[in-house]
Amino acid sequence: MWTSIPVDPDADTAREWAIDELAKREYTQAGESWLEAIARWLADLFDSIGRVGNGLGSLGIPGVVIFSVLGLGLAALIVWIVVGPLRRSRRTRSAGEIFGDDYRDSAALSADAELAAAAGDWTTALVHLYRAMVRHLDERGTIDIFAGMTAHEAAVAAGRALPLLERDLAIDADAFDDARYGRSPATAATYGHAAATFAAIRATRRRKVATA
Secondary structure, three states: OHHHOOOOOOHHHHHHHHHHHHOOHHHOOOOOOHHHHHHHHHHHHHHHHHHHHHOOHHHHHHHHHHHHHHHHHHHHHHHHHHHHHHHHHHHHHHHOEOOOOOOOOHHHHHHHHHHHHHOOOHHHHHHHHHHHHHHHHHHOOOOOOOOOOEHHHHHHHHHHHOHHHHHHHHHHHHHHHHHHOOOOOOOHHHHHHHHHHHHHHHHOOOOOOOOO
8 A cells, every 4th residue: 555655756746746735725715825835734744644653553663753754754845845946036036136235325335436447447336336326316215225126126116217217227237237246247338328327317306206
């Protein structure tokens, strides 16, 4: 009987089990979230392991222990398969945010951007300048920045308030991401474009909009 059960599933098999189990109607009723469904399903699994273990007295203590370890290992594998991608997604989003742990105001960021530009360090200069631009937009009430905000989210929000600069903001957001994450270094030209965008922002009338 027990030999028909794959107690050592590969990743694909375990994923199928998880998807099939979580697709059951009882997991989607009463407004239950997928995380709550997983927690409840694991609780039911442990309870089932206990009941089956109690019925395996003929196997002796070693048999019950082995069965329990297999069940717990399966549960841990399923949690890793289901929750792992979510954690990786959150880490990716966190890594893509504009400011990280940089809490300087726009004036300080602008000053450091100018120093880096004077030294010919265009990548550092561009990163500081784009941050200064976004911080300035927040300080004057044009956009509302939030934790984890990406360069493109800031550009989209600012573009709604300043539609004439929407394209330039998108270009600067691309240049910021390329420079910060090493896809391609900034140049005097990309820094100059961001500086021109920043100057145009300063010359516009202040307009408050909500971010998406």
